[in-house]
Amino acid sequence: MPGKHNGMALPVGGFDAAKLGRRTLGSLTLSGLLTGRAIADTVSGRPVRIVVPFAAGSEPDILARRLAAAMQPLLSQPVVVDNRPGANTMIAGSHVAQSRPDGETVLLTSSSTFATLPNLYENPAVRLDQFEVLTMAMRAHMVLYVNAEVPANTIPELLQWANSQPEPIHYGANPGAIGHLCGERMKQVTGIKMIDVPFRGSLQLQQMLLRGDVKLAFDGVPIYAELVNTKKLKALGITADRPAPMIPDVPPLAEVGFGNIAMPYWYGVFAPKGTPRPIIERYVAAIHQAQRAEDLIRQFAAQGAQLEGNSPEEFRRMIDSERESWGALIRAINLRLD
Numbered sequence: 115m116p117g118k119h120n121g122m123a124l125p126v127g128g129f130d131a132a133k134l135g136r137r138t139l140g141s142l143t144l145s146g147l148l149t150g151r152a153i154a155d156t157v158s159g160r161p162v163r164i165v166v167p168f169a170a171g172s173e174p175d176i177l178a179r180r181l182a183a184a185m186q187p188l189l190s191q192p193v194v195v196d197n198r199p200g201a202n203t204m205i206a207g208s209h210v211a212q213s214r215p216d217g218e219t220v221l222l223t224s225s226s227t228f229a230t231l232p233n234l235y236e237n238p239a240v241r242l243d244q245f246e247v248l249t250m251a252m253r254a255h256m257v258l259y260v261n262a263e264v265p266a267n268t269i270p271e272l273l274q275w276a277n278s279q280p281e282p283i284h285y286g287a288n289p290g291a292i293g294h295l296c297g298e299r300m301k302q303v304t305g306i307k308m309i310d311v312p313f314r315g316s317l318q319l320q321q322m323l324l325r326g327d328v329k330l331a332f333d334g335v336p337i338y339a340e341l342v343n344t345k346k347l348k349a350l351g352i353t354a355d356r357p358a359p360m361i362p363d364v365p366p367l368a369e370v371g372f373g374n375i376a377m378p379y380w381y382g383v384f385a386p387k388g389t390p391r392p393i394i395e396r397y398v399a400a401i402h403q404a405q406r407a408e409d410l411i412r413q414f415a416a417q418g419a420q421l422e423g424n425s426p427e428e429f430r431r432m433i434d435s436e437r438e439s440w441g442a443l444i445r446a447i448n449l450r451l452d
Contacts, residue, residue: 161192162397163219164383167206167227169199169315173334173417174381177252178222180413184404189396199315202290202451203227207240215246215388220397222251225379226291228433233441234290234451245384247430249398251405253380254419255354256296256332257364259347261323264330269350269372272330273304282307286319286331290451292379293332295440296353298447299375323347335360335417353377358418380422382429394426 164182168174175197182193198206203223213219228242258269266272276283287294287310294310301308311328313319316337322328324346339360341347351367352358353376367376383401385394404410405421414421424432 159191160218161194162189162217163194163196165196165198165206165210165219165221167199167203167221167223168197169317170197171337172316173254173336174222174224176336177381177414180410181222181251181401181404184407184410185400188400188403201239202231202288204231204239210384210386211240211244213386215386215390217385217389217393217397219386220248221245221384222381223384224292224381225433225436229436230292230295230440230444231290231451232437233444234449236452242430242433244387246387246389246394247426247433248383248385248394249401249423249426250380250382250429250432251401251421251423252414252419253422254334254417255352255358256293256377256379257335257338257352257358257361258296258300258330258332258350258367259323259338259342260330260350261326261328262345262347263326264348267348267350269367269370272350273306276306276308276329282309283330284309284311284328286311286313286322286328286333288313288319292377295443295449296332296375296377297330298449299377299443300372302447303372303374335419339417352418354418356418359416360418382433398423398426 162185164178166175166178175195178195182195186193198209203226207221207223207227210219210221227240231238232241260266260272264272264275266275283306285297285308287297289310289312297308297310300306311322313322316333319328319331319333320337320341323331324341335352335358338347338349342349342361342364349361349364351370351372352361352364353367355366355368357364357366367373383397385397402423405423411421
């Protein structure tokens with residue numbers, strides 16, 4: 115494992131996740147699962163670190179911990195989660211890119227890292243060619259959250275209120291992240307005047323929304339569900355094609371006439387460039403098998419997400435395609451971060 119670091123590596127044992135909802139996971143091939151001598155040749159016995167570029171308690175952190183707990187018995191070695199948030203996923207990405215390609219360090223990150231940020235920076239600090247592509251882990255969705263004091267219960271009412279304000283309204287936006295792009299897309303489509311306010315992690319954004327420091331934001335489902343269901347925050351739409359069981363009264367954006375701002379996203383797993391193929395195949399197979407666990411399927415289906423896996427080759431093609439699609443949108447809204 116690389117030398118001493120100041121990141122937060124936390125064991126996954128004992129994580130008590132909610133077991134809600136239900137969704138059937140499509141068939142995933144396990145042809146890469148190694149057996150016998152081949153497995154022995156790829157097992158070091160030392161912990162595998164899943165580095166996550168987001169804070170503890172966030173949606174990807176929860177995903178990483180649930181996958182890690184399911185993968186440990188499959189890999190016959192410890193799996194820990196190392197949170198390294200900041201710099202638009204670049205801190206974590208750079209750390210993994212510079213780690214030894216020995217299978218002891220992998221990156222679980224969002225589609226922002228390799229599908230959107232290359233369109234926002236001329237020379238991004240983290241590039242896909244620094245990594246081996248493993249598999250997609252989960253497809254997730256954004257929700258439009260609004261401060262409870264805003265006098266709007268629908269998107270048309272929100273737009274009417276916003277347009278009546280003497281100054282642009284503030285919305286939470288982590289520069290270059292999917293939530294930021296959803297906000298910019300909303301501005302483009304509706305003409306609403308907004309100013310983006312940066313934040314560090316979903317927990318901070320949650321508090322900014324509750325205090326009214328920002329009036330709206332796009333973010334994931336898990337840590338907001340209780341606040342929405344107890345009316346402490348409003349949720350006006352989700353980018354999924356159906357309501358999420360955790361927040362069943364929140365309609366899909368497409369159903370309320372705003373499907374053109376719906377931007378689903380995904381999380382995927384990557385290893386340092388040069389990681390041996392047998393190790394990659396072993397990890398891909400373990401992730402795919404973990405995705406079959408009924409408790410994981412139920413938990414993430416409850417928040418409107420789908421556990422999905424693919425082969426490294428399929429995943430790379432998907433990233434390349436999405437990078438082009440995101441590039442077209444980013445150029446249309448004339449957004450740059452450098």
